[in-house]
Amino acid sequence: MARLLGDAAALGPNDELLDVGFGFAEQDFFFLKQYDVKKITGLNITPMHVERANQRVRERGLENRMDLRVGSATEIPFPEASFDKVTALESAFHFNTREKFFAEAFRVLRPGGRLATADGGPYPGQGPLTFPNRFAMKRWSVPVENMYDRDEYMKRLQGQGFVNVRAQSIRNDVFPGCAKYRELRVQGKTMKDAVIEPPPAAIEQCYSIEQWALTGFTDYVIFTADKPR
Numbered sequence: 001m002a003r004l005l006g007d008a009a010a011l012g013p014n015d016e017l018l019d020v021g022f023g024f025a026e027q028d029f030f031f032l033k034q035y036d037v038k039k040i041t042g043l044n045i046t047p048m049h050v051e052r053a054n055q056r057v058r059e060r061g062l063e064n065r066m067d068l069r070v071g072s073a074t075e076i077p078f079p080e081a082s083f084d085k086v087t088a089l090e091s092a093f094h095f096n097t098r099e100k101f102f103a104e105a106f107r108v109l110r111p112g113g114r115l116a117t118a119d120g121g122p123y124p125g126q127g128p129l130t131f132p133n134r135f136a137m138k139r140w141s142v143p144v145e146n147m148y149d150r151d152e153y154m155k156r157l158q159g160q161g162f163v164n165v166r167a168q169s170i171r172n173d174v175f176p177g178c179a180k181y182r183e184l185r186v187q188g189k190t191m192k193d194a195v196i197e198p199p200p201a202a203i204e205q206c207y208s209i210e211q212w213a214l215t216g217f218t219d220y221v222i223f224t225a226d227k228p229r
Contacts, residue, residue: 001118002027002089003034004170008224009085009116011035018043018083018108020073020101021091025053028066031087041083043071074100081110088117098146102160109227115162116224123171123218124149133216140215150221162225172206174220179208 005027011017013036019028022042031037044050050070057066071077073088073095086105088095095101098119105115122129129137129147137144148156150167157165176198184196198207212218 001170001174002030004222005087005089005116005118006031006035008168008222009087009114011037011085014038015084016082017041018076018078018086018105020044020076020086020088021094022053022068022089023049023091025056025066025068027087027089028053028068029056029060029062032062032065038065040066041078042066042068043073043076044068045070045072074104076104076108078108080107082108084110084113086113086115088119090118090120092117092119093121093142093146094140095146096143098143099156099160102157102162106160106162106227111227112229113227114224115157115227116222118220118222119153120174120217120220121147121153122149122216124151126213126216126218129216132214136215136217147216150219150223153221153223157223157225161228163228164224164226166224168222169219170222171209171218171220172203175209175212175218176202176207179211 011031015037016039017037019040019042022028022044025042028040028042031040047070050068053068057063057068086109092098092101134144137147154165154167177196180198181196209218
């Protein structure tokens with residue numbers, strides 16, 4: 001998924017990247033290695049994540065290329081036009097709200113810069129949220145205001161001023177893989193041993209999607225949007 005997001009963002013050696021909700025920064029190490037990104041600044045609201053991620057940065061001697069801080073994606077502490085790219089890998093659905101993040105991303109991007117997210121939500125035409133959906137969102141710390149489909153997502157990006165807005169659904173790869181991983185862990189496999197290789201039929205049919213309907217999360221999408229030049 002990090003590769004899909006990096007390719008969608010068109011990351012390259014001249015980019016100063018802001019990665020929000022970076023977790024333990026695994027994707028950021030990948031971005032440096034795979035795309036030779038010039039500089040990565042990261043924001044995450046969980047101090048323990050930031051502390052551990054910075055420890056990993058020091059272990060790799062990357063202090064001059066990575067700057068990971070405690071901070072919010074909805075109140076980005078940088079001036080306008082500070083970054084060439086902004087990414088959010090499986091984190092934007094937690095932001096309160098995602099639209100505030102869109103506005104902040106637009107503000108800190110340089111003209112011609114790109115926002116790229118790997119994000120989940122309801123499948124188009126799914127219908128209104130049910131009580132179980134809302135319960136699941138509260139448990140996962142996802143504001144219900146963020147539960148809209150990919151079509152609405154694109155409209156809201158456009159509403160913030162973004163252009164060239166695109167969406168690529170990858171749900172057929174995500175949900176069967178999640179189900180397969182869960183099954184292997186139940187069988188006692190470790191994270192290292194639980195190799196996820198759903199058969200082609202499972203991918204084509206989006207195996208297990210009916211189970212995810214209880215949560216309201218039935219789509220997974222790579223989004224890109226550009227700030228006008």
